Amino acid sequence: MSKLTTTKDVFKITLPTPFSVGDVNVYVVKGDALTLIDAGAKTEEAWQSFKEQLAQLGYTPSDIEQIVITHHHPDHVGLLDYFSKDIPIIGHPKNQPWISQDQQFFAQNEPFYKELFTQLGLNPAFVALINMDEEFEYSCRRSLSSTIGEGDTLEGLPGFKVLETPGHAQSHIVLYREEDGMLIAGDTILAKISPNPLLEPPQFGETSRPRPLIQYNNSLRKLLTLDMSKVVTGHGDDITNAHHLIQERFISQKERAYHVLKMIEEKPMTAFEVCSRLFPKVYLRQPLFTISETVGQLDFLEELGEIKIEVVNGQHIYHSN
Template sequence: MKEHVYRIVVPTPFPVGNVNMYLIKGDSLTLIDAGVKTKEAWHSFQQQLRQIGYAPSDIDQVVITHHHPDHVGLLDYLPDSLPVIGHWKADRWVRQDEAFFQQHQRFFEQFLLECGVDRLFLAELSHLRGSLRYACRRPLTATIKEGDSLPGLPHWKVIETPGHAQSHVVFYRETDGAMIGGDHLLLHISPNPMMEPPFPGEMERPKPLVQYNASLLKMRDYDISFVMTGHGEDVTDVSALIEKRLRKQRERAEQVLDMLKQKPHTVFQICQKLFPAVYQKELMLTMSETIGQLDYLEENGAVRKKKENDYYVYEAVEGSICG
């Protein structure tokens, strides 16, 4: 049977603006991503669904590209019986159980202290619950991983693309090179590599920016004709976009390396210099971005860190250039 992919666009209360969802009509009806939990998004979703001839009760399954609120929130408006499928690393975020909130809190307290953040700023951490108010609160019913096919859609393959989120996956249709890319490749913005706590059994924290760059390079292994993105228009020239993202990344890291060539810094000191106007208001976001640059430089051998008291101090390696 002929397959059809519809795009549904709903508003979000976030600076990113609208978010895209995709409805794949094959033998069954699959919704890829599920907007944000606001009444506006829900009404807009229902209206667009009606225009293409469906009701929420017609949806057979929902698959998510990653766990961020603007991609899962509407799940709370959809029937409890609906199968919800995503990478297993998304489950703790959509489930939102108490043990995870506590683990999250403990990890970030330790992490931020090691970054040289003053204890005064740690109050910001209790805001996780608030920041998840636009997300859903229901567990995944099935999980997917690298190389799997989407249930009921055998030619759509799962590719793991950690970076923007540890749970991030994209879906690649082998028959024509179409991709549903979540937030991995966006035309006008570079997705933030968000820090997350490690998973049980992992000894070290993730390095989201290093992972993101590797996930960008991984895209070169596929013949991609176009990407249906999570925000904004489709991406058609994928290799040009990857080049542009990697080049900008090198430029940002060079800026940080220049600061470290002047004198050693903690992560927080770098963060304050990079984001003087917003670091207090957006501590998690700006610290994720900053540690990303430092992980990247460290990975390339351009900087090294040493522990002084409770925190790390980063310094430039003699004669280093980045990447």
């Protein structure tokens, strides 16, 4: 477990999670306010580990003055439940229904998912495997105290600016400090893996689903405009060569997309058929991750004009152009 001091004022704490991604990193920033960036998954083990590592920095949880979340996934927000009800929780507005487990929001989304799953050609047995309850067990029931968005600065954290980086999550933001090129990246870029462009329902009056991989690539392009000398992330090691890593990620994503195109050229298929061929070993174990990744590549190809959709009985059949 790495417990490295990242810079003079940003300290990394690595916590266990019950998820296949492994440990998650959260950060203590000694700004004008003692700020925590992200909280781990809600397990007793993570909380004990958090308290021990915080003690090594000379603090207890009650010393934390505010918490900023990079996005709403359980491994980044679950431990919020362990903090005092009075502590300010700050994040993008799109976190709110997820971190509060808003039942009305979930109910509203049911028709969306039903239609989407039909379009993607998912069979009912596969749909039954997409069980979100398990994830929510490790999430929290909290509310944002205030919201942030593109270009905002944060009270108590002078020098840092908020940038919206949707893709992996619609709620995703990063914190960038121009003065020393420090980027607190959440899951936007990770040293060893590409984050999954997870499918999410529309929010705030949007009428169609977001296209998460397209958004994600745009978010990476936005990061390329920054001088990033030090990037700290939600999982794994810090990144020192972010520009190079992003270029590599673009190349490998394009390769994956063209592999999908080859499959479609041989035979027009639904997203589900592509998914089961693309991930024959894991698609049943990780249904949401694998179908999201597949839809991402299909959206990418469609955007490039390489493929088109034919609608048959509500199902989307992808053809090469």
